[in-house]
Amino acid sequence: MMKTTAEMKDAEGIGIYIHIPFCVRKCLYCDFPSGPAESGRIRAYMDALVREIHMCGEEGTRADTVFIGGGTPSIVDVSLMENVFNELYRVFRVSPEAEITMEANPGTLSEEKLFAYRQFGVNRLSIGLQSTDDRILRRLGRIHTCEDFIKSYGCARSAGFDNINVDLMFAVPGQSSEDWRRTLHSAASLAPEHISAYSLIVEEGTPFSRMDLDLPDEDTEYRMYDDTAEILAGYGYRQYEISNYALPGRESRHNSAYWTGKDYIGFGLSAASLRRDERYRVTDDMEEYLVNAGNREKMLADRQELTDNDRISEFMFLGLRMTGGISKTEFRNRFGHTVREIYEPVIRKHKEYGLLCEEGDRIFLTRHGIHVSNQVMMDFLLS
Numbered sequence: 397m398m399k400t401t402a403e404m405k406d407a408e409g410i411g412i413y414i415h416i417p418f419c420v421r422k423c424l425y426c427d428f429p430s431g432p433a434e435s436g437r438i439r440a441y442m443d444a445l446v447r448e449i450h451m452c453g454e455e456g457t458r459a460d461t462v463f464i465g466g467g468t469p470s471i472v473d474v475s476l477m478e479n480v481f482n483e484l485y486r487v488f489r490v491s492p493e494a495e496i497t498m499e500a501n502p503g504t505l506s507e508e509k510l511f512a513y514r515q516f517g518v519n520r521l522s523i524g525l526q527s528t529d530d531r532i533l534r535r536l537g538r539i540h541t542c543e544d545f546i547k548s549y550g551c552a553r554s555a556g557f558d559n560i561n562v563d564l565m566f567a568v569p570g571q572s573s574e575d576w577r578r579t580l581h582s583a584a585s586l587a588p589e590h591i592s593a594y595s596l597i598v599e600e601g602t603p604f605s606r607m608d609l610d611l612p613d614e615d616t617e618y619r620m621y622d623d624t625a626e627i628l629a630g631y632g633y634r635q636y637e638i639s640n641y642a643l644p645g646r647e648s649r650h651n652s653a654y655w656t657g658k659d660y661i662g663f664g665l666s667a668a669s670l671r672r673d674e675r676y677r678v679t680d681d682m683e684e685y686l687v688n689a690g691n692r693e694k695m696l697a698d699r700q701e702l703t704d705n706d707r708i709s710e711f712m713f714l715g716l717r718m719t720g721g722i723s724k725t726e727f728r729n730r731f732g733h734t735v736r737e738i739y740e741p742v743i744r745k746h747k748e749y750g751l752l753c754e755e756g757d758r759i760f761l762t763r764h765g766i767h768v769s770n771q772v773m774m775d776f777l778l779s
C-alpha cells in the first residue's frame with residue numbers, strides 16, 4: 397500500500413512564490429504572464445496580493461524559501477513591496493535562515509530599492525542579463541544595456557547582496573558560438589554565485605514567432621550548451637541541473653525544493669501551487685484576480701488531486717532534471733515500491749542507449765542523455 401506524502405510533507409517547510417506580472421516593456425521572446433501597467437493598476441494588484449496572502453489559511457506554516465518573480469518585481473514601488481512582505485511575515489513562519497530571492501532587471505534597480513530589499517529580508521538577487529552583448533540585447537527587445545547590468549550588479553554588491561544569480565540566454569537570433577562564449581566569460585568573471593543559462597524557445601504568440609529569425613542551427617546550439625558547462629566549470633561553477641550552475645553550496649534552494657517535489661504555494665496572477673498532493677493555479681484573468689483575491693477559493697483554477705502515478709512520474713521527471721538524478725532509497729521510502737518494480741524496462745532501455753547511468757543509490761542522465769532529456773523523461777510518465 398503506497399503511503400500518502402501529505403502528512404510527511406506537513407512536517408516540512410514549504411516554498412512560497414509571489415508573482416509580479418509587470419514589466420517596463422515586453423521582450424520580443426517572452427510568453428510569461430507579464431506586461432506594462434500604470435501605477436494605479438500596480439497598486440491595485442499589490443493590494444490584492446496582500447489580501448490573497450491574508451486569506452490563504454496557512455497561518456503558522458513554516459516557509460523555507462520565498463521567491464518574488466515576474467515579470468519584473470523591481471519596478472514596483474518599495475512601499476507596496478513592503479506591504480506584501482509584512483503580510484507574508486505575519487501569516488507564515490519564515491525560517492530565520494530562509495532563502496529569500498527577488499528577481500530584478502538591470503535598469504530598474506536603485507540603491508534605495510536594494511537597501512529596502514535587504515531590510516525586507518531579501519538575501520538573494522536574481523538579475524536578468526541574458527547577454528553581455530548590446531547588439532544581442534537589442535535583438536531580444538531587452539530594456540537595458542550591459543553597462544546598466546554592471547552598474548546594477550555593483551550596486552547590489554554594495555548593498556550587501558552576497559548571493560546573486562545571473563540569467564543568461566543562448567541560441568538567440570544572430571548569435572554565434574563565439575558571441576556566446578564571450579558572454580559566458582564576461583558574466584563568470586564577475587563571479588556571481590549562480591548562473592542560469594537557458595536556450596531560447598520561440599513560443600507561439602510572441603513577436604519572435606511572427607518574425608523570420610536567423611537562429612543558430614542545431615549543431616551550434618548543441619555546442620553552445622556543452623561550452624556552457626565547460627567554460628563555467630573553469631570558473632568554479634558546477635552544473636547541478638539541466639540549465640543551472642552554481643559555485644559550491646550556492647545552488648538555488650527554492651528551485652531545488654521544486655525539483656525534489658516539496659510543497660510550494662504560489663500567490664498572484666497565474667501562480668501555480670503544489671500543496672498536500674493537490675496541484676492548482678491562480679486565475680490568469682487580471683480582472684477576476686483583482687475582484688476575488690480576498691476569496692482564494694474563488695480564483696483558483698485547474699485544481700487537480702495528484703494520483704499515485706502523477707506523484708511517481710513527477711518525482712522521476714523533475715528529479716532527472718538534476719545532474720545528481722534521483723535516489724532509489726528515497727523513491728522506495730516515498731512510494732513503497734522500488735524504482736525497478738515500476739520502471740525496469742525504461743531504465744534498462746535508456747542505460748543501453750547510454751542516456752541513463754546508475755551509480756550506487758542514484759540514477760541520473762548522462763551528458764548525452766541531458767541533450768535529449770525531454771525524450772527520456774517522456775518515458776517516465778505513467779498514465
Ligand code: SF4
Binds near residue numbers: 419422466
Ligand atoms: S523582463 Fe522578463 S518577464 Fe518581462 S517581458 Fe522581459 S522576459 Fe518577460
